[in-house]
Structure formats: C-alpha cells, structure tokens
Amino acid sequence: xxxxxxxxxxxxxxxxxxxxxxxxxxxxxxxxxxxxxxxxxxxxxxxxxxxxxxxxxxxxxxxxxxxxxxxxxxxxxxxxxxxxxxxxxxxxxxxxxxxxxxxxxxxxxxxxxxxxxxxxxxxxxxxxxxxxxxxxxxxxxxxxxxxxxxxxxxxxxxxxxxxxxxxxxxxxxxxxxxxxxxxxxxxxxxxxxxxxxxxxxxxxxxxxxxxxxxxxxxxxxxxxxxxxxxxxxxxxxxxxxxxxxxxxxxxxxxxxxxxxxxxxxxxxxxxxxxxxxxxxxxxxxxxxxxxxxxxxxxxxxxxxxxxxxxxxxxxxxxxxxxxxxxxxxx
Amino acid sequence: xxxxxxxxxxxxxxxxxxxxxxxxxxxxxxxxxxxxxxxxxxxxxxxxxxxxxxxxxxxxxxxxxxxxxxxxxxxxxxxxxxxxxxxxxxxxxxxxxxxxxxxxxxxxxxxxxxxxxxxxxxxxxxxxxxxxxxxxxxxxxxxxxxxxxxxxxxxxxxxxxxxxxxxxxxxxxxxxxxxxxxxxxxxxxxxxxxxxxxxxxxxxxxxxxxxxxxxxxxxxxxxxxxxxxxxxxxxxxxxxxxxxxxxxxxxxxxxxxxxxxxxxxxxxxxxxxxxxxxxxxxxxxxxxxxxxxxxxxxxxxxxxxxxxxxxxxxxxxxxxxxxxxxxxxxxxxxxxxxxxxxxx
Numbered sequence: 001x002x003x004x005x006x007x008x009x010x011x012x013x014x015x016x017x018x019x020x021x022x023x024x025x026x027x028x029x030x031x032x033x034x035x036x037x038x039x040x041x042x043x044x045x046x047x048x049x050x051x052x053x054x055x056x057x058x059x060x061x062x063x064x065x066x067x068x069x070x071x072x073x074x075x076x077x078x079x080x081x082x083x084x085x086x087x088x089x090x091x092x093x094x095x096x097x098x099x100x101x102x103x104x105x106x107x108x109x110x111x112x113x114x115x116x117x118x119x120x121x122x123x124x125x126x127x128x129x130x131x132x133x134x135x136x137x138x139x140x141x142x143x144x145x146x147x148x149x150x151x152x153x154x155x156x157x158x159x160x161x162x163x164x165x166x167x168x169x170x171x172x173x174x175x176x177x178x179x180x181x182x183x184x185x186x187x188x189x190x191x192x193x194x195x196x197x198x199x200x201x202x203x204x205x206x207x208x209x210x211x212x213x214x215x216x217x218x219x220x221x222x223x224x225x226x227x228x229x230x231x232x233x234x235x236x237x238x239x240x241x242x243x244x245x246x247x248x249x250x251x252x253x254x255x256x257x258x259x260x261x262x263x264x265x266x267x268x269x270x271x272x273x274x275x276x277x278x279x280x281x282x283x284x285x286x287x288x289x290x291x292x293x294x295x296x297x298x299x300x301x302x303x304x305x306x307x308x309x310x311x312x313x314x315x316x317x318x319x320x321x322x323x324x325x326x327x328x329x330x
Numbered sequence: 331x332x333x334x335x336x337x338x339x340x341x342x343x344x345x346x347x348x349x350x351x352x353x354x355x356x357x358x359x360x361x362x363x364x365x366x367x368x369x370x371x372x373x374x375x376x377x378x379x380x381x382x383x384x385x386x387x388x389x390x391x392x393x394x395x396x397x398x399x400x401x402x403x404x405x406x407x408x409x410x411x412x413x414x415x416x417x418x419x420x421x422x423x424x425x426x427x428x429x430x431x432x433x434x435x436x437x438x439x440x441x442x443x444x445x446x447x448x449x450x451x452x453x454x455x456x457x458x459x460x461x462x463x464x465x466x467x468x469x470x471x472x473x474x475x476x477x478x479x480x481x482x483x484x485x486x487x488x489x490x491x492x493x494x495x496x497x498x499x500x501x502x503x504x505x506x507x508x509x510x511x512x513x514x515x516x517x518x519x520x521x522x523x524x525x526x527x528x529x530x531x532x533x534x535x536x537x538x539x540x541x542x543x544x545x546x547x548x549x550x551x552x553x554x555x556x557x558x559x560x561x562x563x564x565x566x567x568x569x570x571x572x573x574x575x576x577x578x579x580x581x582x583x584x585x586x587x588x589x590x591x592x593x594x595x596x597x598x599x600x601x602x603x604x605x606x607x608x609x610x611x612x613x614x615x616x617x618x619x620x621x622x623x624x625x626x627x628x629x630x631x632x633x634x635x636x637x638x639x640x641x642x643x644x645x646x647x648x649x650x651x652x653x654x655x656x657x658x659x660x661x662x663x664x665x666x667x668x669x670x671x672x673x674x
C-alpha cells in the first residue's frame with residue numbers, strides 16, 4: 001500500500017532529476033524545444049533580382065508565406081489593425097532579398113502636407129540569434145533588434161519629386177523667411193533626425209532598437225529598398241548583404257533566425273507605433289536553388305492537403321470508434 | 331512469417347498493466363503547472379515588462395536573473411511535459427484492447443516521440459511536419475474519444491470540440507506551409523489565413539463553452555476571492571489597453587497568437603469565463619484534472635510556438651478527455667493506482 005510520504009519521496013526524486021537535467025540545458029543556453037512556427041525560406045536564386053521591379057518574375061520562384069497582422073496595442077500610440085502580409089525571400093550573389101506584399105487601397109507616398117502620412121513597411125530581426133528571441137515589439141535592452149524600414153515618402157524623396165511648401169500650398173502667403181539658410185532654424189535636421197535626412201540614397205533605413213523609445217538610425221546605412229504600388233497592392237523589396245558588421249543581424253546559408261513584419265497605412269494616419277505588426281516567425285537561408293512552381297497547381301496541392309486531413313480525421317474517428325465499441329463490449 | 335509476428339506483437343500480445351499512483355501523478359502534474367507558470371511569468375512576461383523598466387544596472391541584473399530562472403523553468407516544464415506525454419501514451423496503449431485501435435495508437439505514439447526527438451536534434455522541416463501531424467492526430471483522437479463516450483453530456487463535448495477545432499485550424503495553417511515546403515511548391519496554401527481566423531473565433535467560443543460545461547455547475551466553488559481575482563485580472567487586462575503602464579504587457583502576453591480582429595470585450599468575456607472555470611475546477615477536489623487540463627491549454631496558447639507547447643495541448647486535451655481516468659479501469663483499481671473521477 002502506497003503512503004503519501006512514499007509518493008512524496010518519489011516525486012522529490014523525479015523533480016530532482018528534472019531539475020538537474022533542466023539546469024544542465026540552461027547552463028549551456030539550450031532550450032528543450034524546437035520551433036514550430038511558420039518558416040520563411042530564402043532559397044538561392046539563379047537569376048539576378050532587380051531591386052527596381054518588385055513584381056519581377058524571379059519572385060515567383062520564392063515560396064510565399066501569408067502572415068497575419070494585428071494592431072500594435074502594447075504601448076501608445078496604438079494603432080493598426082487586422083491585416084495580412086505576404087512575404088517571400090531569396091538570396092543571390094551574397095545578398096538577401098525580402099519582398100513584402102499587402103493590400104492598400106490608396107497610395108500614400110507624400111508627407112508634404114501636415115495631414116499627409118506615408119505608407120510604410122518594415123522587417124525586423126534579432127541582432128543576435130539564439131535560444132532567446134527578443135520581444136517582437138522593438139526588442140529588449142539586452143537583446144536588440146535590427147529593423148529595415150521603407151517609407152513610400154522616402155522613395156518619393158529619393159525620386160526628387162517631393163513637394164516644397166509653395167507647391168503643396170500654392171496660395172500660401174509668406175512675407176519672408178528670416179535666416180532661411182541657418183541650420184539653427186532646422187533643429188530636426190541639425191540634430192540628425194533620420195526623418196528629415198537630406199542625404200538619403202535609399203528609401204529604406206537600417207535601424208537598431210533595444211525596446212520602445214530606443215529606435216536609432218544605425219551608423220551604416222546599407223539596406224536598399226524599393227516599393228511599387230499597383231492596383232491596390234504594395235510590393236516592397238528589401239535587400240542587404242548576408243554578412244555585415246557584427247552589430248547588425250547576420251545571415252548565412254544553412255542558418256535560421258527570426259523575422260517579423262510591420263505595415264503602416266498612411267490613409268489611416270498611421271505613423272510611429274500606430275502600425276500593424278506580426279509575431280516573430282522563422283527565416284531560414286537555404287543553400288537550395290529556388291525552382292518555384294512545381295508540377296501541380298496550387299489548387300491541386302490544396303486539395304491534397306484538405307483531402308489528406310479529412311482522411312486522417314476519418315481514420316482517427318474510425319480508430320476511436322473501434323476503441324469505444326471495444327470498451328463497451330469488454 | 332513477418333505478418334504473424336507483427337500480429338502477435340501488436341494484436342495478441344497481452345501488455346503488462348501499468349500502475350501509477352494518482353497522488354504521484356498529481357504531484358508531477360502540479361510540478362509541470364508550477365514550472366509552466368514560472369516560465370510564463372519570468373520568461374515571457376518579464377521580457378515584456380522589462381522594456382518599461384528604467385535602464386539601471388540593478389534592473390538589468392534583475393531581468394537577467396529572471397530570464398535565467400525562466401529558462402530553467404521552461405526546460406523543467408519541457409522535460410516534465412515529455413515524460414507525462416510518454417506516460418499518457420503508454421497508459422492509453424495499454425488500456426486499448428482493440429487490436430486495430432492499439433496498432434493505430436502505437437503508430438501515432440511512435441511517430442510523435444520519434445519526430446519530437448528528431449525535430450529537437452535536427453530541426454528539419456520534415457520532422458517538424460511529422461511531429462505536427464502526429465500531435466494533430468493524437469489531439470483529434472483524444473477529442474473524438476471523449477465525444478464518443480455515452481456518459482459525457484453535450485457541454486463537455488462542445489467545449490472539447492471547440493478546443494480541438496481551434497487546434498486543428500492552427501495546425502492546418504502551420505502544416506500546410508510545411509507540406510508546401512516539402513513539395514518545393516512556391517504558392518500559398520488555400521484558405522490559410524481564413525482558417526486561422528476561424529480558429530480564433532473557436533478559441534473565443536471555447537471560453538464560453540468551457541464555462542458552460544465545467545464552470546457553470548461549480549462556479550460557486552470559485553468563491554468570492556477567486557471570482558474577485560479573475561475579475562481583477564480581466565479588468566487590469568481591459569484597462570491596460572487604455573493606459574501606458576507596463577500592465578499592457580499582460581495584454582500582449584494573453585493575445586500572443588491572437589490577431590484581435592473581434593471586438594476586445596468579446597475576448598475579455600471569454601477569458602473571464604475561462605479563468606473562473608479554471609479556478610472553480612481547482613477548488614473542486616474531484617475536478618483537479620479538468621483544472622489542470624484547462625490551465626495547460628491556456629499556457630500553450632492558440633498558436634503553439636514550440637514542441638513543448640504542442641505537448642501541453644496534448645496533455646491538456648488528454649486531461650479533459652479523461653485519458654488517465656480510462657486507465658484506472660485497466661489497472662482494476664489496484665492499490666495505489668490512479669483514481670480519477672472527472673465530472674463530465
């Protein structure tokens with residue numbers, strides 16, 4: 001006859017073994033779990049990937065994933081909402097390319113007027129990939145994130161088509177601007193605010209953050225970005241060398257890291273923290289060649305998946321029924 | 331030659347009966363619950379609160395210590411979850427007398443454990459897929475087993491059906507991508523996001539169904555303190571969306587995996603009903619396994635991010651389905667064996 005004390009003794013022994021095992025794993029910075037999140041796979045492209053054509057055919061060879069977005073509701077200013085972004089990734093000639101695609105009924109690519117806000121998109125990676133994934137909202141103080149942010153207005157700016165005050169407000173009356181060329185009267189520019197940078201060569205910025213309120217432009221601006229709006233959809237391509245300085249996210253064939261996405265809708269006056277965000281997913285840089293397509297259509301494959309699940313459900317049901325009837329007769 | 335041997339092994343062999351003390355099992359499950367909650371508080375919650383803490387050296391050290399203990403709790407919980415899953419599968423296999431069902435169960439169990447180990451070691455998509463498929467089958471099997479029982483009323487059937495349905499929705503989203511990847515197909519699986527949203531609806535409905543099934547009959551057991559704690563928690567979660575304080579992290583914690591496309595009050599009501607049921611079950615000495623099952627499912631979340639979370643789903647649904655209760659009969663109520671009386 002088992003007593004409570006013997007049971008407790010056994011429990012203590014079991015827990016001691018569990019603790020020792022867990023401590024050993026933790027000391028080696030290991031987690032006894034494998035990620036089961038959806039994976040964005042960046043395969044090697046055999047063809048060059050044109051940055052200026054986000055709709056290029058080469059992207060058909062990259063496997064897409066559809067990522068659910070939700071409003072950023074953790075810190076003010078909150079905003080954004082339900083949505084979906086379709087992401088594809090490829091790598092070519094030592095560069096990683098990521099394309100985001102999402103629906104947006106309006107093309108908002110100007111911030112020339114006070115009530116205009118730009119459409120934008122961003123991808124986020126942990127600077128150091130390890131067992132501990134940073135908070136998906138701008139990382140942690142001890143686990144920073146590397147963010148690539150593209151803004152439609154910046155692209156307009158790099159296209160040199162940004163409107164000046166007189167163009168945005170043609171009927172505005174100004175007597176005169178005192179000290180028009182003095183930097184003291186342009187405090188944002190003088191303090192290096194990335195939003196008003198005049199020397200922008202790319203519509204995408206390379207940023208670092210280690211929690212809310214710490215977003216900073218990185219010293220090295222090496223991220224290229226280009227977007228195109230067509231028929232109610234934005235397609236934006238980001239590109240960067242796989243290997244760069246250690247203070248930024250690193251990529252290598254055969255390695256995996258995490259990636260998260262964010263989208264701003266200018267028409268909804270979204271800016272800063274007012275955005276739609278995703279959770280962290282897995283990004284794998286694969287040495288395999290991206291062949292895309294396949295012999296079967298998407299519909300056929302989908303049918304296979306659905307039928308497969310139905311068959312499996314049927315088998316499980318039959319098995320359970322047999323189990324049940326057997327028990328009844330036993 | 332081979333066929334009769336296989337038949338003898340799987341169909342005719344009389345498996346030894348496994349005797350496990352219910353007290354021991356409860357204590358181990360309690361250990362799992364403590365570790366899982368510690369992991370949530372120290373690892374998931376602390377990282378979110380951490381971003382609001384002033385960046386002093388003391389705070390940084392504190393967060394680092396919390397992160398270490400949280401990792402320790404995570405690994406402890408994962409080890410316990412693996413061990414309990416093995417035990418659950420063993421018990422179920424030994425209980426089943428029907429040869430075909432037993433063979434199927436051995437197949438699924440073997441696939442689950444082998445793919446789990448291979449996924450942990452290699453991290454390859456094929457093993458992730460095999461693990462996901464085996465976990466899905468097992469959860470489905472446990473759910474169907476409960477629904478096929480005549481002694482189970484409509485409430486528990488509906489609750490388990492919604493929980494299992496939500497899990498299947500997420501697994502469809504997740505596994506369809508793995509399938510496409512293995513087939514090297516560059517296209518979007520059909521209805522992926524739609525199914526994911528349906529699953530979220532099922533999660534919210536499950537909150538109400540769980541209360542209807544198990545919370546309503548015993549909600550008084552939750553007591554004033556229990557209900558006040560639940561209401562307080564839900565109010566904090568609700569208010570956190572209106573204030574800039576660090577309590578927002580609690581909201582972020584609970585909404586992990588949710589896209590929040592339904593009105594916020596719907597989620598809050600569902601959470602409140604679910605939590606009241608958990609508290610009431612834990613205060614009912616005969617409903618420990620229900621409380622444990624519901625709590626593990628809450629910890630696992632709608633989108634299980636890791637193998638550990640899937641194991642929590644298996645255990646959670648297993649507890650709700652009375653999987654351990656079934657074993658009691660197999661052991662013929664021998665002294666020290668499991669004695670669970672789950673109220674359905």
